[in-house]
Amino acid sequence: MDARAFLIRTFHALRGDRQTPIVPPGNVAGRALTTVIAIMTFLAALTVGAVSLVSDTAARWENDISDEITIQVKPADGLDMKTALETVRQIALQTPGVRGASILDQTATSQLLEPWLGNNIDFKELPVPRLVIVQIDSGSPPNFAFMRDELQAAVPQAQLDDHRAWVSRLVAMARAMVLIGLFILSLVVVATVLTVIFATRGAMSGNRQIVEVLHFVGARSSFIAREFERHFLRLGLIGACVGGILAMIVFYLVGALTQSNRLTPEADQISALFGSFTIGWSGYVGVLVLLIVVAGLTALTSRLTVTRHLAEIDMISPVES
Structure with missing residues (x-):
């Protein structure tokens, strides 16, 4: 320049x-x-x-952990799964702090297990645990220890899982x-x-x-x-x-x-x-x-x-x- x-x-x-x-x-x-x-x-x-x-x-x-828990019922010899699931549901409903409880049917259970077991699950031949979904009041949650003791006394195969650990x-x-x-x-x-x-x-x-x-x-x-x-x-x-x-x-x-x-x-x-x-x-x-x-x-x-x-x-x- x-x-x-x-x-x-x-x-x-x-x-x-x-x-x-x-x-x-x-x-x-x-x-x-x-x-x-x-x-x-x-x-x-x-x-x-x-x-x-x-x-x-x-x-x-x-948020999910504060709103919902599950109760797992494991199959056992002589256990009437249908009766056990209904008993678990009634115990949950009678516990203070629980807003609702529903049994996860076999179709929904099969869909949950489909990625690992396929879509042709025989619940009679395969001992698959069944679930009861419990909706709880996050503002006033139930006494989980008391609920766990009640479930164990009525249905020993029932196991409460509040998902908090994992x-x-x-x-x-x-x-x-x-x-x-x-x-x-x-x-x-x-x-x-x-x-x-x-x-x-x-x-x-x-x-x-x-x-x-x-x-x-x-x-x-x-x-x-x-x-x-x-x-x-x-x-x-x-x-x-x-x-x-x-x-x-x-x-x-x-x-x-x-x-x-x-x-x-x-x-x-x-x-x-x-x-x-x-x-x-x-x-x-x-x-x-x-x-x-x-x-x-x-x-x-x-x-x-x-x-x-x-x-x-x-x-x-x-x-x-």
């Missing part, structure tokens, strides 16, 4: 002419940064969705996964910030003469920083929107695929663990918030980087003079 063209560009940049911005609007580095931000946002959005899914699942598990372990595992997801999300954010810092310094190096001349002839640091901030805000918005929209499409497709295969045994097991395997409105809101945060963080990081660089120039210039 000759001296005349350099001075003309510097004059327009100092005047604020948008036809000749300090930072070129389209270059290879800008497109590369947009791609990196899109990838980082996609990974972060997947993490946000996964954290939302696991958190909702853990909450659902805790569900508590599942909830603890889910919470650990949430913490791991948040840690991964923080790593992605840090990587994005570092990428923006390097990209900003690269853009300033490519336009070093213009930036320094503008700064020395009296342009405020806020003006120069604002030019970079606008440029990187646009790149951050484009990259964040691309990555976030792709993540939303992935969540939608996975949820739709799970719904379409809902009648298969594998889908039944997934539904038992994760419900409909969709992130819900809270997950989508989290992704949208993530897009805004990524774009804002990109612009803010660029502005702070430029401001710090100009401050370093001010510290070096007096020494050189």
